[in-house]
Amino acid sequence: MKENTEVLKTLGDSILEYIKRKPAVPGAIAVTVVIAIIIGIAGGPAQVVNAIVAGGMWALLATGLTMILGVMNVPNFFHGESFMVGAYTAYFIFTPIHLYLMDNPNKFLSTIAPFAGFFAAAVIGFILGSILEKLVFYPLRSKTKERWVMNSFLLTVGVSYILSNGVNLVLGPNFRGIPRYWDVPPIKFFTIRLTVDRLFAFFLAMVVLLLLWYFMGKTRTGRAIRAVSQDEAGAAMVGININNIHTLTFSLGTSMAAIAGAALLFMFQAYPTVGLRPLYYAWYVVMLVGLGNVSAAVVGGFIVAFLQTATQQFFGIEWGEVVPTVVMMIVLIVAPSGIFGSEVKGIQEQ
Amino acid sequence: MLKVENVDSGYDFLQVLWGINIEINRGEFVALIGPNGAGKTTTLRTISGLLKPKGGRIFFKDELISNLPPYEITHSGLSYVSEDLNLFVNMPVYENLLMGAYIIKDEKKIKQTMEYIYELFPRLAERKKQLAGTLSGGERKMLAIARGMMSNPEMLLVDEPSLGLAPYLVRNVFDALKTLHGEGLTILLVEQNVNATLDITDRAYIIEQGKIVLSGKSKDLARNEHVQNVYLGI
Numbered sequence: 001m002k003e004n005t006e007v008l009k010t011l012g013d014s015i016l017e018y019i020k021r022k023p024a025v026p027g028a029i030a031v032t033v034v035i036a037i038i039i040g041i042a043g044g045p046a047q048v049v050n051a052i053v054a055g056g057m058w059a060l061l062a063t064g065l066t067m068i069l070g071v072m073n074v075p076n077f078f079h080g081e082s083f084m085v086g087a088y089t090a091y092f093i094f095t096p097i098h099l100y101l102m103d104n105p106n107k108f109l110s111t112i113a114p115f116a117g118f119f120a121a122a123v124i125g126f127i128l129g130s131i132l133e134k135l136v137f138y139p140l141r142s143k144t145k146e147r148w149v150m151n152s153f154l155l156t157v158g159v160s161y162i163l164s165n166g167v168n169l170v171l172g173p174n175f176r177g178i179p180r181y182w183d184v185p186p187i188k189f190f191t192i193r194l195t196v197d198r199l200f201a202f203f204l205a206m207v208v209l210l211l212l213w214y215f216m217g218k219t220r221t222g223r224a225i226r227a228v229s230q231d232e233a234g235a236a237m238v239g240i241n242i243n244n245i246h247t248l249t250f251s252l253g254t255s256m257a258a259i260a261g262a263a264l265l266f267m268f269q270a271y272p273t274v275g276l277r278p279l280y281y282a283w284y285v286v287m288l289v290g291l292g293n294v295s296a297a298v299v300g301g302f303i304v305a306f307l308q309t310a311t312q313q314f315f316g317i318e319w320g321e322v323v324p325t326v327v328m329m330i331v332l333i334v335a336p337s338g339i340f341g342s343e344v345k346g347i348q349e350q
Numbered sequence: 351m352l353k354v355e356n357v358d359s360g361y362d363f364l365q366v367l368w369g370i371n372i373e374i375n376r377g378e379f380v381a382l383i384g385p386n387g388a389g390k391t392t393t394l395r396t397i398s399g400l401l402k403p404k405g406g407r408i409f410f411k412d413e414l415i416s417n418l419p420p421y422e423i424t425h426s427g428l429s430y431v432s433e434d435l436n437l438f439v440n441m442p443v444y445e446n447l448l449m450g451a452y453i454i455k456d457e458k459k460i461k462q463t464m465e466y467i468y469e470l471f472p473r474l475a476e477r478k479k480q481l482a483g484t485l486s487g488g489e490r491k492m493l494a495i496a497r498g499m500m501s502n503p504e505m506l507l508v509d510e511p512s513l514g515l516a517p518y519l520v521r522n523v524f525d526a527l528k529t530l531h532g533e534g535l536t537i538l539l540v541e542q543n544v545n546a547t548l549d550i551t552d553r554a555y556i557i558e559q560g561k562i563v564l565s566g567k568s569k570d571l572a573r574n575e576h577v578q579n580v581y582l583g584i
Contacts (some may be wrong), residue, residue: 017479220452227438227449233400234436239424239453239501 028289028299028339035306043313046192051309052302053198056205057260059301061278062285063209063294064256070292071229071249074137074152078160079257079282080275082125084167086258087270089124090117091176094265098178114181118204118262125258129251132159137250138243160275168272177269201263208259209298212252216294225249229292257282284324288331290338299340351376351505351536352397352428357406357416359389359396365404366392368560374505374538379531381547381568382540383581384557390540391433393557394507397538398430399423410505425453429503433510433540435494439483443474446482446493450500460500467496470526488519495526505536512543524550544581548572556581 040048061079068076094117101110136155141148182196216222227235228245236242260278261268268274281304289300304324311323331339354372358365366389374380384390395401397408399420408416415423424430438446447467451460468475471492477485482493491511498506508527512520520543528550531537541547548554548568556564556577564576571577 223441223445223449224452226441227452230438230440231436233432234438235449236400236420237398237424237430237432237436238449238497239421240449241419241421 028296028303032299032303032306035303035310039306039310039313043309045190047309047313049192049194050198051305053202054308055302055305056202056209057264057278057301058281058285058304059298060205060208060256060260061282062289062297062301063212064253065282066286066292066294066297067225067249068253069286070294071225072137072152072246073149074156074250075149076253077153077156077279078163078275079253080277080279081160081163082128082254082257082275083261083278084164084270084272084275085128086121086125086261087265087268087274088167088171088176088261089121089258090114090262090265091178091270093117093120094178094181095176110183114200117181117265118259121258121262122255125255126251128258129254130247132254133247133250138247141243141246164272164275171272173272175269175271178266180266197266201267204259204263208256212256213295221245221248280321281324284328286338287328288338290340293338293340296338296340351378351411352538353409354393354397355407355409357393357396357408358404359392359401360404361392361401366560367396367403369406370557370560370562372538372555372562374536376504376536377531377534378553379527379537379551380539381551381554382538382557383542383544383547383554385580386542388557389560390557391509392560394430394432394509394538394540398428398507400430424501424503427501427504428507429498429501429505430507431494431498431509431511433513435490437482437490437494437497440481442479442481443485443493444478446497447474447500450497453501459502463500463502467499470529471496488515488522491515491519491523492526495523499530503535505538506530507538507540509540510542511539512541512546520546544577 036048036051039051061083064082065076065079068074068079094113097109097113097116101113136159137152140151140155180195180197181200184196186193186195187199188194214222216226224235224240224245225248227238227240228242228249232242235245257278261270261274264278268278285297285300285304288303289296307324307327308320312320315323352372352374354370357370358367359370360366370389370393372380372382372393382390382393392401396403396416399415399418399422403416406416407414410423410426410428413426415426415428418426438449441449444464447464448460451463454460454463468478473489474493474496477489482490485493495506495508495511498508511523511527515523524546527537527539539547539551548571551568553566554568554571555562556571564571564574566574572582
């Protein structure tokens with residue numbers, strides 16, 4: 001009991017300290033809340049809920065992207081393909097179970113089946129990330145560090161093409177989707193009807209982000225990842241194997257994109273170029289809040305989602321991508337390192 | 351304990367060190383002195399593995415370390431405090447110290463070392479939760495040395511701790527190094543502050559234009575004519 005209050009107290013202290021350190025974050029949260037209230041009044045609470053669900057997913061995607069950027073200085077443009085791989089993995093794991101369940105109904109198994117899909121996507125994403133890092137980026141890194149950002153960027157674009165066209169070649173361009181993960185009626189909450197799939201996608205994003213937050217803040221390896229992102233030479237000096245940390249970071253980032261792809265399978269379906277829009281949104285978020293700024297990426301995910309929803313509400317659905325892009329351009333002109341400031345040294349130096 | 355054998359080193363096509371020989375026994379406090387651009391920092395970077403030597407070999411505790419990556423050299427008990435400190439500026443002081451103890455898995459031991467470090471540098475204990483990037487110059491130096499000590503090293507390489515510090519802070523840093531040496535730590539100190547350095551060290555090497563030109567007991571070197579002319583301005 002006493003321990004609990006102490007934990008809460010230190011948590012409160014660290015939150016206060018954080019607000020003192022980075023006043024832009026609560027400011028941005030306040031702006032987001034104002035936008036949310038406007039949407040709520042104009043379009044009803046259902047819109048707000050939709051925006052929150054989307055925000056959770058963009059946050060998950062952007063966090064993976066910004067981690068890879070912050071630690072390795074790689075502007076990852078195959079993040080969308082990681083999303084796509086996650087979607088396919090979930091589809092191929094979930095559908096057979098689902099078909100089996102149609103003939104042999106089993107309540108327990110039908111509750112569990114989506115988790116199998118998510119978990120498989122996370123694992124496959126992690127493995128894909130490690131393989132690509134060891135196969136593509138590690139050789140480049142050990143060869144030369146010159147023009148690293150540009151070279152690694154071109155490599156990620158190449159990987160993106162190979163992955164999406166490879167999948168196209170093997171599986172074809174058809175859409176593979178599922179109507180829903182859980183066969184239960186939508187939950188009614190006052191006037192809002194919310195499908196369990198959406199609700200769960202949001203909770204999954206939050207759980208993964210919380211786990212990541214704990215991992216990065218409280219564990220030895222997580223601290224090592226942050227150390228490498230802040231000072232590579234210093235990290236080597238205290239005895240951190242930088243290559244392993246790079247591979248781990250890359251795998252984690254890829255895995256997070258794959259989880260997002262799996263969780264949103266009911267919305268996006270799986271096809272070779274499904275990753276394009278998630279990639280754009282992840283980059284909107286990362287550029288908006290500042291490159292390599294992991295905690296701000298979470299806030300940014302919600303900002304972008306609310307912007308999108310507000311735009312669709314007031315200007316019409318076809319403007320949904322225009323306004324976030326314009327906002328991003330303005331941010332790049334006014335505050336090139338993002339509204340919360342960037343923590344990536346290498347890119348600024350180049 | 352440390353043996354540098356005929357080491358050539360440098361950056362890309364620029365060779366800085368030409369056949370450096372250094373030998374340091376356990377428990378010694380040795381200085382490496384020389385003018386700007388003589389290769390002092392390059393020597394330390396080469397020993398710590400951040401630079402690969404172009405020729406020659408480096409042994410630590412009779413084991414070849416010149417072909418190891420830097421993190422393995424740290425694991426073998428050699429800790430490097432660099433000139434630009436390489437602190438983790440977005441982490442608070444205590445997390446920097448925890449990172450210093452990265453190679454130690456025993457949490458009890460980490461706690462003990464941390465308490466010892468706080469005793470040695472009370473200033474750091476006061477600033478425990480402050481971000482390293484917001485510390486003053488002197489505090490940063492102390493934090494860098496403290497972080498280097500967190501891995502319980504057998505030998506410490508320290509690069510110009512007095513650079514840019516007010517005289518009384520230099521005293522503080524040197525006192526701390528002296529205390530650490532008194533407790534059995536082997537130290538290789540690179541300095542430009544020759545007077546004070548020769549005062550506290552046992553032995554010294556003088557490096558000029560990438561070559562060791564003189565070496566001997568610090569007391570004798572302080573009386574050496576060349577050293578007096580060039581470094582002490584007597």
